[in-house]
Amino acid sequence: MRYHPALMDELNLLLHFNLDTTQQGIKVHHDASPGLIEAAARLHEKGLITQPDGGYLTELGRETAEHAQIMLGLLKESTPA
Template identity: 90%
Template sequence: MRYNPALMDELNLLLHFNLDTTQQGIKVHHDADPDLIAAAARLHEKGLITLPDGGYLTELGRETAEHAQSLLGLLKTPEPA
């Protein structure tokens, strides 16, 4: 399986969550990009976020977001010194 645009949208949405607190969620507004709205709905269906339009990370969602953010950090091109 490869990363497809839908999975990339889900990963990008997970990057918006602040992992320093469990008291802060996100809201995907009805006029947001349709791909972002669909990504939020899929993450909710997978049990990673509490609401179809965002909300908070579930326990599994937090673990997944941690991995997504770590992966981004590992793959990100280092900035020149």
């Protein structure tokens, strides 16, 4: 399985969550890109966020967002300057 644009939208949306607190969520507004709106809905269907337009991370969503942020950090570290 490869990363495709829809999956990349989901990963990018997960990167917007602040993992330093559970008291801060996000809101995907109706004028956001269609890919971002659809990504939020899919993440909600998968049980990763509490609302179809954002909200808060669920326990599984937090774990997934942590992994996404770690992966991004590792890939950025290995990117040549």
